[in-house]
Amino acid sequence: MTATLTKEAPPIEEPVLRKPSTRKRLVPYWLLLPGIIWLLVFFALPMVYQASTSVQTGSLEKGFEVTWHFQTYWDAFQEYWPQFVRSVLYAGTATLLCLLLGYPLAYLIAFKAGRWRNLLLVLVIAPFFTSFLIRTLAWKTILADDSLVVDALNALHVLDVTSWIGWTEGDRVLATPMAVVCGLTYNFLPFMILPLYTSLERIDGRLHEAAQDLYASPATTFRKVTFPLSMPGVVSGTLLTFIPASGDYVNAELLGSTDTKMVGNVIQSQFLRVLDYPTAAALSFILMAIVLGMVTVYIRRAGTEDLV
Amino acid sequence: MTDKTAHTGKNTGGGDVRLTGISKSYGSFTAVHPLDLTVPQGSFFALLGASGCGKTTTLRMIAGLEDPSTGTVFLGDKDVTDLPPYKRPVNTVFQSYALFPHMDISENIAFGLRRRGIKSVKKQVDDMLELVQLGDKAHHKPHQLSGGQQQRVAVARALINHPQVLLLDEPLGALDLKLRRQMQLELKRIQTEVGITFVHVTHDQEEAMTMADQVAVMNGGRVEQLGAPADLYENPQTTFVANFLGTSNLIEAEVLETGSDVLVTAGGGKLRVPGDRCTSAVRQGGKVLVGVRPEKISLAHADDAGSIADGRNRVTGRIADSSFIGVSTQYVVNSPAGAELQVYEQNIERDTRLVPGAEVVLHWNPAHTFGLDAAQDIDAGVETVEDAS
Amino acid sequence: MRWIRKNLVVIAGLLTLAYMILPNLVVMAFSFNKPKGRFNYSWQEFSLDAWKDPCGVADMCESLSLSLQLAAWATVGAVVLGTMIAFALVRYRFRARGAINSLIFLPMAMPEVVMAASLLTLFLNMGIELGFWTVLIAHIMFCLSFVVTAVKARVMSMDPRLEEAARDLYAGPTQTFLRVTLPIAAPGIAAGALLAFALSFDDFIITNFNAGSTVTFPMFVWGSAQRGTPVQINVIGTAMFVLAVLVVVAGQIITNRRKKTATA
Numbered sequence A: 001m002t003a004t005l006t007k008e009a010p011p012i013e014e015p016v017l018r019k020p021s022t023r024k025r026l027v028p029y030w031l032l033l034p035g036i037i038w039l040l041v042f043f044a045l046p047m048v049y050q051a052s053t054s055v056q057t058g059s060l061e062k063g064f065e066v067t068w069h070f071q072t073y074w075d076a077f078q079e080y081w082p083q084f085v086r087s088v089l090y091a092g093t094a095t096l097l098c099l100l101l102g103y104p105l106a107y108l109i110a111f112k113a114g115r116w117r118n119l120l121l122v123l124v125i126a127p128f129f130t131s132f133l134i135r136t137l138a139w140k141t142i143l144a145d146d147s148l149v150v151d152a153l154n155a156l157h158v159l160d161v162t163s164w165i166g167w168t169e170g171d172r173v174l175a176t177p178m179a180v181v182c183g184l185t186y187n188f189l190p191f192m193i194l195p196l197y198t199s200l201e202r203i204d205g206r207l208h209e210a211a212q213d214l215y216a217s218p219a220t221t222f223r224k225v226t227f228p229l230s231m232p233g234v235v236s237g238t239l240l241t242f243i244p245a246s247g248d249y250v251n252a253e254l255l256g257s258t259d260t261k262m263v264g265n266v267i268q269s270q271f272l273r274v275l276d277y278p279t280a281a282a283l284s285f286i287l288m289a290i291v292l293g294m295v296t297v298y299i300r301r302a303g304t305e306d307l308v
Numbered sequence B: 001m002t003d004k005t006a007h008t009g010k011n012t013g014g015g016d017v018r019l020t021g022i023s024k025s026y027g028s029f030t031a032v033h034p035l036d037l038t039v040p041q042g043s044f045f046a047l048l049g050a051s052g053c054g055k056t057t058t059l060r061m062i063a064g065l066e067d068p069s070t071g072t073v074f075l076g077d078k079d080v081t082d083l084p085p086y087k088r089p090v091n092t093v094f095q096s097y098a099l100f101p102h103m104d105i106s107e108n109i110a111f112g113l114r115r116r117g118i119k120s121v122k123k124q125v126d127d128m129l130e131l132v133q134l135g136d137k138a139h140h141k142p143h144q145l146s147g148g149q150q151q152r153v154a155v156a157r158a159l160i161n162h163p164q165v166l167l168l169d170e171p172l173g174a175l176d177l178k179l180r181r182q183m184q185l186e187l188k189r190i191q192t193e194v195g196i197t198f199v200h201v202t203h204d205q206e207e208a209m210t211m212a213d214q215v216a217v218m219n220g221g222r223v224e225q226l227g228a229p230a231d232l233y234e235n236p237q238t239t240f241v242a243n244f245l246g247t248s249n250l251i252e253a254e255v256l257e258t259g260s261d262v263l264v265t266a267g268g269g270k271l272r273v274p275g276d277r278c279t280s281a282v283r284q285g286g287k288v289l290v291g292v293r294p295e296k297i298s299l300a301h302a303d304d305a306g307s308i309a310d311g312r313n314r315v316t317g318r319i320a321d322s323s324f325i326g327v328s329t330q331y332v333v334n335s336p337a338g339a340e341l342q343v344y345e346q347n348i349e350r351d352t353r354l355v356p357g358a359e360v361v362l363h364w365n366p367a368h369t370f371g372l373d374a375a376q377d378i379d380a381g382v383e384t385v386e387d388a389s
Numbered sequence C: 001m002r003w004i005r006k007n008l009v010v011i012a013g014l015l016t017l018a019y020m021i022l023p024n025l026v027v028m029a030f031s032f033n034k035p036k037g038r039f040n041y042s043w044q045e046f047s048l049d050a051w052k053d054p055c056g057v058a059d060m061c062e063s064l065s066l067s068l069q070l071a072a073w074a075t076v077g078a079v080v081l082g083t084m085i086a087f088a089l090v091r092y093r094f095r096a097r098g099a100i101n102s103l104i105f106l107p108m109a110m111p112e113v114v115m116a117a118s119l120l121t122l123f124l125n126m127g128i129e130l131g132f133w134t135v136l137i138a139h140i141m142f143c144l145s146f147v148v149t150a151v152k153a154r155v156m157s158m159d160p161r162l163e164e165a166a167r168d169l170y171a172g173p174t175q176t177f178l179r180v181t182l183p184i185a186a187p188g189i190a191a192g193a194l195l196a197f198a199l200s201f202d203d204f205i206i207t208n209f210n211a212g213s214t215v216t217f218p219m220f221v222w223g224s225a226q227r228g229t230p231v232q233i234n235v236i237g238t239a240m241f242v243l244a245v246l247v248v249v250a251g252q253i254i255t256n257r258r259k260k261t262a263t264a
Helices: A004-009 A024-054 A070-113 A114-129 A132-142 A149-153 A158-164 A177-201 A205-213 A218-229 A231-247 A250-255 A262-272 A275-301 B002-011 B054-062 B105-115 B120-130 B147-159 B177-194 B206-209 B229-234 B239-244 B302-307 C002-006 C008-030 C058-089 C097-111 C110-125 C132-156 C160-168 C175-202 C205-211 C218-229 C232-261
Strands: A056-059 A063-066 B018-024 B029-039 B044-048 B069-077 B090-093 B163-168 B199-202 B214-219 B222-227 B249-257 B261-266 B269-276 B286-290 B298-301 B313-324 B326-335 B338-346 B359-364 B370-373
Touching: A024 A056, A024 A275, A024 B199, A024 C058, A024 C097, A024 C110, A024 C132, A056 A275, A070 A114, A070 A177, A070 A231, A070 A262, A070 A275, A070 C008, A114 A132, A114 A177, A114 A231, A114 C008, A114 C058, A132 A177, A132 C008, A132 C218, A149 A158, A177 A231, A177 A250, A177 C008, A205 A218, A205 A262, A205 B090, A218 A231, A231 A262, A231 A275, A231 C110, A250 A262, A262 A275, A262 C110, A262 C205, A275 C097, A275 C110, B018 B054, B018 B326, B029 B054, B029 B069, B029 B222, B044 B054, B044 B206, B044 B370, B054 B090, B054 B163, B054 B199, B069 B286, B069 C205, B090 B147, B105 B147, B105 B359, B120 B147, B120 B239, B120 B286, B147 B163, B147 B177, B177 B199, B177 B206, B199 B206, B199 C175, B206 B229, B214 B229, B214 B239, B222 B229, B222 B239, B239 B370, B249 B338, B269 B286, B269 B313, B298 B338, B302 B313, B302 B359, B313 B338, B326 B359, C002 C008, C008 C232, C058 C097, C058 C132, C058 C175, C058 C232, C097 C132, C110 C132, C132 C175, C132 C205, C160 C175, C205 C218
Parallel strands: B044 B199, B044 B214, B090 B163, B163 B199
Antiparallel strands: A056 A063, B018 B029, B018 B069, B214 B222, B249 B261, B249 B286, B261 B269, B286 B370, B298 B359, B313 B326, B313 B359, B326 B338
């Protein structure tokens, strides 16, 4: 029985897997090649050079040589740890302030602006149209001694509080940590607001209604529905603010004093003025390690992959 | 099952939803004209109408999601007009569900209970998951569920709060036809089981008629007619209701005689309409729209006209088109009385002579005829291709 | 009091907006100042001098023109390379996708000063003379990732069936790309280009490390912060601001008109 069946069954043809032509398969690689080479040569390779520079010894006159001198890292950190602490502290504070200031504005644009929405969005990116250095210099005027803003802060006794925690000195704001943080916050606010706005705007308005329908007051609705759903925006906003702020040296240079130097200032002067390349490279790597480390931990904690 | 019907115990005693003079306008546009409506406690009530007729706005005003421009919303004896949605004992099943995407199914269902400060919710959530037959999906996220399952979660999330009224905003709109039929029965079962008042908004007349005890047909921000499904179907009061609920043949006619039977003439023939089935006062020489449902009409070939019993309304015409749809055959007949009259004949004994072009006589029992005020748009509520898209 | 509570978000949001706009207003106001010393930080008296002679400061307009050229070329380079990468990432499967994705993501997750410093070590070790070309290379490098992100977002939201429909309607691969794919991806490419231009034009830190003696506009401003700030800087800042706002507003009006005529 089975024998006859197998006899009569048509011969099973070996399925031929037709491979796409080589030309077609190579298309993505040709598309990727120029850009990726650019990034490898001018982004990845420099990291290798910087790594090697950081373990060199020597002097500008005699030339530098790789001596695997890891001591440079320790020396650099020991000498400049206050600048590292400042960088993390200032950038962290600025990030927090950006979140506190930016969230209401992003919320306003996403949910309450109506036909003003486009105008408000233009106003958020409008500052970009003027060079950020010019705008940062404007803060020198705004925060100058006896300026309107400083007088107002003084009258409201805000400066008493900030002086008490060491962020301002007497009735001066300029050349204090507060001026630097104020400038950092200002410079990176749009980078916080835009991602926040994007994720808030994506929230289905009916979810708010559903929450209210299910006995959540407006405050609870925000805590349980709106804020959790805006987490992707919060995470990318804080990253887009913290990372550049931690390496910034423009605000510390223009608005601060020698007591407010951040690690960016040190790297800049070591590279461009002191010309101590190994120390500068080591500092740069330490900064990178700190930032990447913090960012990794933060992303893990925020658990973005768990969010929809 | 008895423990579930027990939930309604606390609601007894004047739990009707009463809307008095409620209206809503946006600028110069009036979405809902002042209307009075009472939804009896424990009933399954449907608001039926085409999109933009104001049915959803009415529902949202009951939920508190929309502030009425005028009027009052009563739940039982309590005026809730000024209460925000989170303080009303009313819950909504939203169109396309509005499930919280960042919470799993059981968290979604427990949301309302937790907001009211109830700590131990596990038992109730489990019971509710059982009721909607989703016990195994408690820890899935909404996007992992099918449309029908999401719909049941939305129902469970609202019902767990034992609201005085459950509002359903096109709850089945996103489902395909077969699933929709299944969920209609499912919702009806749940409603019977829990005994809560359901107010259901839909544009699907079949859905409204299958599920609801009472249907309010809305059009242009007004309630056109209110009643039990069969009553609405058999006794439409307006051309809109006559056309929107099922199909009606409406013939413009002139009144010859009034009385307990009204005698009218249309296209040379005479028809009888029971006087008590005319919605407006008829007077001799006046106009009236004579209506009859397609399934009430019998079709006879012109050669057999003699065998039609006396006393039936007759209209002669010619078959323009016929389509076989299984249980019945639908004919379109042109006659002097009116063009494109619809006739549904059950497929019991098919007369092979009834093909397009054949001369026929349409006849029906005069008791099945209704009369409508002629001063209305005869085509109001007719579904056109544009509406359906 | 109740009114304030109800509109708390609006008030807070508008205060933030004021904080963001204030420096622009100060820049604008001080473009009409007549400073006494070398620095333009405190108000003295109204004057149109700087507006009448915007290029009256040595080297400023040269640096401005250099920055514009640099930004234009950096945009072209980054857009071409970035768009190719974006299409490859969305439309094709290939090996090492993860590694390539991180290579594109990392420049955006790196403090600028680190990239600036490492690139400088490369140029120093290779003995490459710093100048226009090194700056251009650096700008294309850091703009690239942003262009990829912008274009990728657009191409990803594109319905692949549109291209299938084009092929079904007798369009060959080239025709499909030119007549369907490219026009639909255009808004993403335009967004990427605008971003690249803005980033390049306004970049300071990376330029500061790799420019050698070449002076871009931001470098000129930086230098003047040490030597003395001419009022003309504010004139340029204000003019750019007004021009850009006008372009945006005009664009908005045009799209609104188009929408109206489309619906009518």
